[in-house]
Amino acid sequence: MAKVTTISLVESNRAPMGVTLVHSDRTNTPEDPTDLVELARQVQKADEFVRANAGNRLMTIAEQIRHLQEQAKKVLEEAKRDADLHHAACNIKKRPGHRYYLYMRDSGQKYFSILSPEEWGSSCPHEYCGCYKMEYDMSWTPEKDIPKRSEEIAIIDKLLSSQAMITYDPQPNFDGIIPRIAGTGTAAENMEDS
Amino acid sequence: MSKPTYKVADISLAEFGRKEMELAENEMPGLMQMRKKHGPSKPLKGARIAGCLHMTIQTAVLIETLTELGAEVTWSSCNIFSTQDHAAAAIAKTGVPVYAWKGETDEEYIWCVEQTIVFPDGQPLNLILDDGGDLTNLVHTKYPQYLPGIKGLSEETTTGVHNLYKMMEKGELKIPAINVNDSVTKSKFDNLYGCRESLVDGIKRATDVMLAGKTCVVAGYGDVGKGSAQSLRAFGARVIITEVDPINALQASMEGYEVTTMDEACKKAHIFVTASGCSGIIEARHFTEMKNDSIVCNIGHFDCEIDLDWLNANAKKDTIKPQVDRYTMPSGKHIIVLAEGRLVNLGCAMGHPSFVMSNSFTNQVLAQLELWTKADQYKVGVVMLPKTLDEEVARLHLDHLDVKLTHLTTKQSTYLGLNTQGPFKPDHYRY
Numbered sequence: 001m002a003k004v005t006t007i008s009l010v011e012s013n014r015a016p017m018g019v020t021l022v023h024s025d026r027t028n029t030p031e032d033p034t035d036l037v038e039l040a041r042q043v044q045k046a047d048e049f050v051r052a053n054a055g056n057r058l059m060t061i062a063e064q065i066r067h068l069q070e071q072a073k074k075v076l077e078e079a080k081r082d083a084d085l086h087h088a089a090c091n092i093k094k095r096p097g098h099r100y101y102l103y104m105r106d107s108g109q110k111y112f113s114i115l116s117p118e119e120w121g122s123s124c125p126h127e128y129c130g131c132y133k134m135e136y137d138m139s140w141t142p143e144k145d146i147p148k149r150s151e152e153i154a155i156i157d158k159l160l161s162s163q164a165m166i167t168y169d170p171q172p173n174f175d176g177i178i179p180r181i182a183g184t185g186t187a188a189e190n191m192e193d194s
Numbered sequence: 195m196s197k198p199t200y201k202v203a204d205i206s207l208a209e210f211g212r213k214e215m216e217l218a219e220n221e222m223p224g225l226m227q228m229r230k231k232h233g234p235s236k237p238l239k240g241a242r243i244a245g246c247l248h249m250t251i252q253t254a255v256l257i258e259t260l261t262e263l264g265a266e267v268t269w270s271s272c273n274i275f276s277t278q279d280h281a282a283a284a285i286a287k288t289g290v291p292v293y294a295w296k297g298e299t300d301e302e303y304i305w306c307v308e309q310t311i312v313f314p315d316g317q318p319l320n321l322i323l324d325d326g327g328d329l330t331n332l333v334h335t336k337y338p339q340y341l342p343g344i345k346g347l348s349e350e351t352t353t354g355v356h357n358l359y360k361m362m363e364k365g366e367l368k369i370p371a372i373n374v375n376d377s378v379t380k381s382k383f384d385n386l387y388g389c390r391e392s393l394v395d396g397i398k399r400a401t402d403v404m405l406a407g408k409t410c411v412v413a414g415y416g417d418v419g420k421g422s423a424q425s426l427r428a429f430g431a432r433v434i435i436t437e438v439d440p441i442n443a444l445q446a447s448m449e450g451y452e453v454t455t456m457d458e459a460c461k462k463a464h465i466f467v468t469a470s471g472c473s474g475i476i477e478a479r480h481f482t483e484m485k486n487d488s489i490v491c492n493i494g495h496f497d498c499e500i501d502l503d504w505l506n507a508n509a510k511k512d513t514i515k516p517q518v519d520r521y522t523m524p525s526g527k528h529i530i531v532l533a534e535g536r537l538v539n540l541g542c543a544m545g546h547p548s549f550v551m552s553n554s555f556t557n558q559v560l561a562q563l564e565l566w567t568k569a570d571q572y573k574v575g576v577v578m579l580p581k582t583l584d585e586e587v588a589r590l591h592l593d594h595l596d597v598k599l600t601h602l603t604t605k606q607s608t609y610l611g612l613n614t615q616g617p618f619k620p621d622h623y624r625y
Binding site for chain 2 (some may be wrong): 090091092093095098111113114115119120121123125126
């Protein structure tokens with residue numbers, strides 16, 4: 001359905017600044033009748049743009065909300081999993097940085113062991129439920145994610161160790177954040193020069 | 195996958211373990227003397243000793259003594275909770291296949307023991323060093339094919355020795371066995387002198403209680419009871435003994451202790467120590483008569499001396515910290531129980547000090563040497579080490595304490611009818 005766009009012109013005044021106009025109709029009549037149409041079209045276009053803009057921005061926010069919701073869900077799920085794993089039966093003192101193997105006894109009790117199914121071999125007495133690495137923040141990483149997580153931690157370590165230099169350097173330190181380009185200095189420094 | 199070369203909780207603890215081993219070495223002169231004397235000639239060369247004994251710092255010093263004498267060694271712990279992880283790590287780091295960590299499950303315990311049976315070169319064990327009999331039983335029942343190649347076993351403790359005599363009776367024992375437990379320098383020393391230091395250590399670590407002026411009951415006046423009573427008295431406590439054996443009761447009385455029944459003693463004492471080796475020593479009727487906040491603990495072999503089941507069913511338990519529980523009785527009075535009625539010197543302190551373990555372990559090394567170098571002299575059966583070796587163990591510990599031994603002159607030895615080098619006592623002598 002075509003939308004009727006109403007345009008409003010600025011109110012007219014028969015005696016602007018105290019000067020009475022001779023013939024205000026003449027003064028105020030558009031020379032070209034299409035001017036009004038043009039104006040109307042312009043306003044309509046603007047409306048569309050505003051709507052589109054708002055739509056775009058809302059869409060971004062909606063996407064962010066969806067993303068945040070997913071993240072929140074993931075955080076909650078991981079927190080529940082970590083809590084469950086921490087409460088699994090265990091005779092040993094668990095040390096961060098080590099892998100532990102989860103088994104289920106015939107009674108249904110789950111427990112952590114330092115023995116892998118490979119080490120047990122064929123004599124493994126209980127059902128194997130998975131391998132987890134205990135991280136230094138007391139979270140658990142499932143076996144399949146261990147290489148990825150280790151890689152991430154290595155990158156962060158590298159970043160942190162190079163950023164630690166910042167206190168001794170009067171210049172901003174972008175090491176590790178912006179890739180170094182050929183020549184001296186970082187890309188950031190070169191940008192400042194230009 | 196072939197079996198791992200070792201399995202411990204955390205190999206990074208090795209450095210700490212090594213430092214504690216160095217401290218322990220100075221306090222284990224018997225083992226260090228064995229290294230000095232036999233290290234160069236490697237008399238245990240060719241021996242493949244599978245050991246199953248608490249994997250502690252002291253045991254680590256024992257293991258290194260055996261390897262220095264030329265033996266190959268594999269090790270597991272004889273208790274699922276007794277391993278000191280730093281000791282296991284330090285031993286693993288030296289290349290000894292050790293399978294032990296604090297907090298094994300029962301299934302993992304058997305796995306660990308089984309890993310020690312075949313050595314890294316694929317050859318099976320040919321000597322057993324056991325504490326409690328689990329390794330001995332496992333080899334006899336599950337790996338009998340290796341029995342013909344095994345020269346013998348040495349057993350550390352009472353439980354294991356009972357097991358050996360039982361096996362012998364039934365005709366199930368297939369290899370020579372040396373009972374290390376009943377060497378004078380073992381049982382007479384760790385029971386008496388070990389407990390004399392570790393009982394009070396445990397009570398104080400757990401409660402920080404002032405002992406001076408308190409009335410303490412020690413149930414049982416055997417070696418453990420004698421040591422316990424002596425150290426409590428040395429702190430200024432008044433000690434009451436309960437006994438069933440008239441000889442021990444008279445001994446206690448001759449030492450100046452009041453000897454009475456638990457029914458009488460429970461009303462007057464502040465601290466109760468059971469060391470009887472018997473069951474049902476402290477029961478419901480005693481608990482109800484006790485003073486408020488009485489401390490109750492056990493240093494006897496088993497945890498059945500104190501009726502904890504009754505306390506758990508009838509009093510409210512509040513755990514103050516691990517191994518220290520304060521019970522609220524129906525009357526509103528409190529009773530403090532240490533180490534859940536298990537061995538208080540292990541639960542609340544560090545067990546026996548290195549020096550006293552050096553006595554036990556030097557007996558173990560001598561037993562292994564006997565079995566390996568004089569295999570033809572040992573038949574299937576259970577024997578004790580000859581008295582000369584028992585005396586040798588004691589002799590090796592004298593220097594460290596600046597003890598100057600008097601030597602018999604030929605005239606004196608003729609008078610006594612003894613060799614100047616011993617043995618100095620007949621086998622039935624009770625020390």
